[in-house]
Amino acid sequence: MKVVTHSGTFHADDVFAFAILREALGTFDFARTRETALIETADLVFDVGGIYDVARGRYDHHMRDLPRRPDGTPYSSVGLIWRDFGRNALPKLIPGIDEDLLDAVWQDIDQGFILAIDQADNGVASVNQGHLSLLIEAFNPTWASEQAYDDAFLEAADFARGILVRACQQAHAEAEAQSSVLAAAGKASxxxxxxxxxxxxxxxxxxxxxxxxxxxxxxxxxxxxxxxxxxxxxxxxxxxxxxxxxxxxxxxxxxxxxxxxxxxxxxxxxxxxxxxxxxxxxxxxxxxxxxxxxxx
Structure with missing residues (x-):
């Protein structure tokens, strides 16, 4: 499988989207490019290409008629990728997760973590100093740096995965706690x-x-x-x-x-x-x- 996103400066949405896809899909060929020919031949494209078409594996959101959540909030690339690939990624992010808790954890991460990136990327919510999106953007090379953007992107993705793992662990613990409380309530005299x-x-x-x-x-x-x-x-x-x-x-x-x-x-x-x-x-x-x- 060949996966493509855009080259150059990166943001939280494309970095986290890539981190999720690595867990959900395993090994795949990956390229960061804006060349039309390379984009057209890819199996899955996110955050570039000007097309949103799930059937064709196209997950851009930079068009006028951009994809939106049920409440009207615009999706960013990570929101779209988490929506369609997040459940497949969770067993890798939380080894041994109970299948009965998958949806609860997916929902918790979507609403408490992914949504904030969607909002920031689309300008729906203000981004203050210290916001997760700005922390990821700090991995972009400075004008004086000799680091390649692609190398910096992969470094940012490893950092993002660590954050995502911790967020998923917290959500999983919360779901387990909720299950335990309801089970105890069912047994209460x-x-x-x-x-x-x-x-x-x-x-x-x-x-x-x-x-x-x-x-x-x-x-x-x-x-x-x-x-x-x-x-x-x-x-x-x-x-x-x-x-x-x-x-x-x-x-x-x-x-x-x-x-x-x-x-x-x-x-x-x-x-x-x-x-x-x-x-x-x-x-x-x-x-x-x-x-x-x-x-x-």
Missing amino acids: DPRIIVLNHKLPWEKAVFEGGLRDLLFIIYPNEDSTSWYCRTVPPEPSSFGQRLSLPEAWRGLQEKEFSQVAGIADGVFCHPSGFICGARSQGSAIRLAEKAIAAGH
């Missing part, structure tokens, strides 16, 4: 309390998974020496609580907290009433049950 075996991000699962009855999350700290009883906020990223911990517990610690809360191994209750802790899972669950009884 009381829909108002979920017990997790690990400390992990749970808020997205609560709100996207429709866990409307959930009031408390129970989970261990990093070294499992204590367990937290955490209130659930009424909406994402809110500091409020669907049900606050009892006023009488707030600000207390250790023995005093244990006596007031009625458990043997209490650790603390935060003054704002959003989290408390105990040294055992069973006590943390009892704290949630006591809080529910006191609040209803």
Whole structure:
């Protein structure tokens, strides 16, 4: 297979598009050129050529009638390549990824990572200093450099792959966490309390998974020496609580907290009433049950 993009100065969209294609397609012949004859004979062309035609393997976006996302946002070359080749690239970027999580990870990367490059490349969003797109463009040779543009492009692509791998790992961990939370919810004897075996991000699962009855999350700290009883906020990223911990517990610690809360191994209750802790899972669950009884 022969793959072509444009020569000369490069941007984040063509660099990341190439990095994705290397994972999705494996080995292929690659050329950076603007020569029409070479472009016409290629099997896949992106970010050059003036044609968008998926059936012909043409993925340019620099025409008046350019391809757009369903919401109207213009695609850049990386958005188009990720749309059609991203799912095939993911098993290489995240070895061993569960097939059931592919779509969730693909979507997360598309909306939280690729979209920002599409917007920057098309001038839809402002690009401030430190933006990923500018970091990639910094790999272009300066006027005083003797480095060839093609060599600089490959160097930028290796850098881009590292970023993409880390972004995919983060998205994968988030998808696994969401799956774990929903599985725990399905096993819960009381829909108002979920017990997790690990400390992990749970808020997205609560709100996207429709866990409307959930009031408390129970989970261990990093070294499992204590367990937290955490209130659930009424909406994402809110500091409020669907049900606050009892006023009488707030600000207390250790023995005093244990006596007031009625458990043997209490650790603390935060003054704002959003989290408390105990040294055992069973006590943390009892704290949630006591809080529910006191609040209803």
